[in-house]
Amino acid sequence: xxxxxxxxxxxIVRLFLNATLxxxxxxxxxxxxxxxxxAFPVFNLGMEYxxxxxxxxxxTNAAIFAFVGNAIFAGAYYSxxxxxxxxxxxxxxxxxxxWGWQLIIVLAALxxxxxxxxxxxxxxxxxxxxxxxxxxxxxxxxxxxxxIYKRRVKHIYVAIWFYIASFVAVAVLHIVNSLxxxxxLFKSYSVFAGVQxxxxxxxxxxxxxxxxxxxxxxxLMYYFLPKAANRPVFSYKLSIIHFWTLVFxxxxxxxxxxxxxxxxxxxxxxxxxxxVMLIAPSWGGMLNGLLTxxxxxxxxxxxxILKFMAVAVTAYGMSTLEGPMLSLKSVNAISHFTxxxxxxxxxxxxxxxxxxxxxxxxxxxxxxYDTKLYSIKLANFHFWLGTLGILFYAxxxxxxxxxxxxxxxxxxxxxxxxxxxxxxxxxxxxxxYYTRIVGGTLFLLGMVVMLYNLIKTAYSGKFIAEEMASAxxxxxxxxxxVAGETVHSWLExxxxxxxxxxxLAVLVGGIVEIVPMIAIKSNVxxxxxxxxxxxxxxxxxxxxxxxxxxxxxxQLVRPFRSETERYGEYSKAGETVYDHxxxxxxxxxxxxLARTGVVGGKMYKNATWHYNHLQNPQALNAQSNMPPYPWxxxxxxxxxxxxxxxxxxxxxxxxxxxxxxxxxxDLYMNQANLITASLKESGINVEPTKKIVALIAYxxxxxxxITMSKQADGTTTNADSNTDKTAQQ
Amino acid sequence: MRFLSQYYQEIEGIEIYPIIVLLxxxxxxxxxxxxxxxxxxxxxxxxxxxxxxxxxxEFEQNNF
Numbered sequence: 126x127x128x129x130x131x132x133x134x135x136x137i138v139r140l141f142l143n144a145t146l147x148x149x150x151x152x153x154x155x156x157x158x159x160x161x162x163x164a165f166p167v168f169n170l171g172m173e174y175x176x177x178x179x180x181x182x183x184x185t186n187a188a189i190f191a192f193v194g195n196a197i198f199a200g201a202y203y204s205x206x207x208x209x210x211x212x213x214x215x216x217x218x219x220x221x222x223x224w225g226w227q228l229i230i231v232l233a234a235l236x237x238x239x240x241x242x243x244x245x246x247x248x249x250x251x252x253x254x255x256x257x258x259x260x261x262x263x264x265x266x267x268x269x270x271x272x273i274y275k276r277r278v279k280h281i282y283v284a285i286w287f288y289i290a291s292f293v294a295v296a297v298l299h300i301v302n303s304l305x306x307x308x309x310l311f312k313s314y315s316v317f318a319g320v321q322x323x324x325x326x327x328x329x330x331x332x333x334x335x336x337x338x339x340x341x342x343x344x345l346m347y348y349f350l351p352k353a354a355n356r357p358v359f360s361y362k363l364s365i366i367h368f369w370t371l372v373f374x375x376x377x378x379x380x381x382x383x384x385x386x387x388x389x390x391x392x393x394x395x396x397x398x399x400x401v402m403l404i405a406p407s408w409g410g411m412l413n414g415l416l417t418x419x420x421x422x423x424x425x426x427x428x429x430i431l432k433f434m435a436v437a438v439t440a441y442g443m444s445t446l447e448g449p450m451l452s453l454k455s456v457n458a459i460s461h462f463t464x465x466x467x468x469x470x471x472x473x474x475x476x477x478x479x480x481x482x483x484x485x486x487x488x489x490x491x492x493x494y495d496t497k498l499y500s501i502k503l504a505n506f507h508f509w510l511g512t513l514g515i516l517f518y519a520x521x522x523x524x525x526x527x528x529x530x531x532x533x534x535x536x537x538x539x540x541x542x543x544x545x546x547x548x549x550x551x552x553x554x555x556x557x558y559y560t561r562i563v564g565g566t567l568f569l570l571g572m573v574v575m576l577y578n579l580i581k582t583a584y585s586g587k588f589i590a591e592e593m594a595s596a597x598x599x600x601x602x603x604x605x606x607v608a609g610e611t612v613h614s615w616l617e618x619x620x621x622x623x624x625x626x627x628x629l630a631v632l633v634g635g636i637v638e639i640v641p642m643i644a645i646k647s648n649v650x651x652x653x654x655x656x657x658x659x660x661x662x663x664x665x666x667x668x669x670x671x672x673x674x675x676x677x678x679x680q681l682v683r684p685f686r687s688e689t690e691r692y693g694e695y696s697k698a699g700e701t702v703y704d705h706x707x708x709x710x711x712x713x714x715x716x717x718l719a720r721t722g723v724v725g726g727k728m729y730k731n732a733t734w735h736y737n738h739l740q741n742p743q744a745l746n747a748q749s750n751m752p753p754y755p756w757x758x759x760x761x762x763x764x765x766x767x768x769x770x771x772x773x774x775x776x777x778x779x780x781x782x783x784x785x786x787x788x789x790x791d792l793y794m795n796q797a798n799l800i801t802a803s804l805k806e807s808g809i810n811v812e813p814t815k816k817i818v819a820l821i822a823y824x825x826x827x828x829x830x831i832t833m834s835k836q837a838d839g840t841t842t843n844a845d846s847n848t849d850k851t852a853q854q
Numbered sequence: 855m856r857f858l859s860q861y862y863q864e865i866e867g868i869e870i871y872p873i874i875v876l877l878x879x880x881x882x883x884x885x886x887x888x889x890x891x892x893x894x895x896x897x898x899x900x901x902x903x904x905x906x907x908x909x910x911x912e913f914e915q916n917n918f
Contacts, residue, residue, distance in 0.1 A: 361898035
């Protein structure tokens with residue numbers, strides 16, 4: 126065969142690696158700021174742009190899509206060229222991929238800071254950015270598939286399979302979960318509502334973890350771990366088995382995020398069963414990684430790259446055992462809404478994604494600069510800073526989670542809640558929040574040490590932008606199977622049917638889960654007294670979304686006595702049929718708000734209390750860690766959009782009448798005037814168009830519907846929620 | 855949670871779903887297992903060395 130000489134493109138790898146390191150610092154800094162804000166509210170800095178509710182999605186998006194996302198591209202662009210023995214398909218597509226992705230990150234940071242958010246976790250970005258993400262993702266896929274087609278080798282190495290599965294799954298997840306009706310350039314409503322929206326969101330959310338934080342990183346592990354250890358993969362057969370099992374099983378696990386919610390039981394059970402089954406392929410991958418190090422453990426002692434990778438793979442194993450455990454209903458009853466989830470994801474993000482990325486960066490930079498690492502001692506120092514950082518971060522949070530959940534659930538001898546004041550459970554875990562700050566600081570310091578080490582390394586060498594390589598041209602073989610060839614081997618050299626099979630394996634789970642949920646008409650579960658939000662409440666809901674209240678407050682009372690005693694009646698599917706998007710939340714840093722509108726209920730507070738509390742929470746509760754929201758009193762709701770918002774909801778099937786749409790602002794002002802009048806009685810003068818009025822109206826609506834019962838003449842009256850027919854079923 | 859069971863009733867033949875899913879998974883899993891275990895070990899050993907076989911570039915060296 127003719128030997129061909131060609132050049133690998135290292136420029137694109139360096140660009141993505143630089144971006145990884147830059148955005149890594151940003152993501153960790155934002156994480157540290159959040160940790161400080163939770164312990165000391167003063168770090169909310171008194172501005173709407175820097176409150177916890179807006180910073181939290183910036184941190185998660187920066188960590189997932191900016192830090193990990195760029196690391197995926199850096200590693201994939203490096204490894205793909207080498208295992209396929211060809212340059213990337215198109216330098217132009219590589220550049221569009223890079224600059225497009227950075228543009229998305231900058232736009233994300235700007236819009237989230239300004240409160241433009243869909244509120245759906247890890248999918249907070251508004252519709253124009255969603256479209257941009259889809260385009261850039263397709264560019265990446267196009268470049269990858271083009272490279273695969275022009276490869277010089279017959280076999281497509283297993284790392285590439287993981288990249289393909291990630292590409293297919295992320296494309297589908299992103300498009301389905303981002304289906305929304307635009308109202309303005311930066312405001313839209315999810316086409317799904319309530320529990321359906323919850324299922325779609327967590328089908329996406331869980332699989333963002335699966336196909337963005339896991340499968341591409343397994344691809345990186347299968348390339349960089351053997352390279353760093355200079356050992357072949359322990360078992361290639363195991364890698365194939367765990368690949369197919371993983372991509373097939375992962376997609377089903379999403380509903381475990383909605384256990385004890387009003388999601389149908391069959392969907393919850395499906396999520397649990399498949400989550401437990403996931404242990405097998407996940408541990409198959411972890412063991413394959415760790416066993417690749419067999420015979421070179423002596424090297425692990427002296428080589429920091431291998432240290433980072435060994436801890437990364439171990440963290441992967443721990444996370445993927447803990448995940449299925451958390452999906453068991455009995456464990457989830459304890460863990461959900463607590464810091465356990467936060468600790469769990471950080472073992473994955475800091476340990477698995479962070480450490481594998483660090484190992485990869487320490488391995489790549491000296492090679493691309495044709496030099497040696499500046500300081501092995503500093504790399505070892507970084508390893509210990511990082512490891513201690515993870516431990517100081519996660520262990521206090523596990524402690525905090527157990528403490529808080531036990532306090533939430535404790536009853537005294539009289540059968541009353543032992544800690545009826547939610548705030549008591551927050552102040553109790555403050556020492557753990559202080560320790561978390563230490564963990565985050567150590568992890569960030571480690572990153573700074575790495576940056577110094579890598580910059581010094583780069584200066585000591587010379588960057589090889591075009592790396593020469595040679596390989597024989599690919600043998601042309603018949604497109605059908607040849608004698609003695611197994612089906613899998615044949616598939617591996619035939620990319621198109623291979624893609625289709627991967628897509629099928631990934632999609633079948635989503636289809637079986639999602640389609641039955643979507644097929645149910647949303648009005649099936651409608652409770653007779655549940656009506657659409659008034660225009661004022663709708664605008665108030667958008668203020669709630671924009672301020673990121675959902676990041677600290679759930680709206681989902683689970684059917685436990687400890688919750689119904691604290692909050693009121695448990696949540697029902699029929700209550701949320703007009704909720705575009707759903708706002709169940711995933712963490713209770715503050716109390717649940719699903720029943721704040723139930724007059725006489727445990728969570729009800731009058732308008733004056735809400736006004737004073739939102740203006741300065743610490744004036745009411747000195748130990749509260751909620752940020753103050755004084756700007757809600759100064760800022761106006763954009764009432765010019767009220768009718769457009771009502772009409773957008775109508776297009777989604779929310780039963781507003783034409784008159785209600787036309788008179789949206791009249792209805793808005795009528796209701797707002799009632800609230801301002803009630804505030805005036807307490808000596809508070811506020812204009813009806815201020816955001817705080819809309820937000821109070823929304824808070825006073827939550828849970829109100831199920832306390833009403835419909836009379837024969839169509840009017841509604843207050844009634845004991847236990848008489849609600851739905852609740853009795 | 856009996857309230858939630860109404861969802862079951864709205865989907866015709868819902869009870870068959872988990873069984874189809876289980877059969878689908880088990881069939882594909884065993885089929886895959888059979889195909890992979892039949893694959894020649896020499897061949898998979900060769901595949902597992904692919905990342906190590908790109909050492910033909912002009913500067914590849916062990917930098918540690």
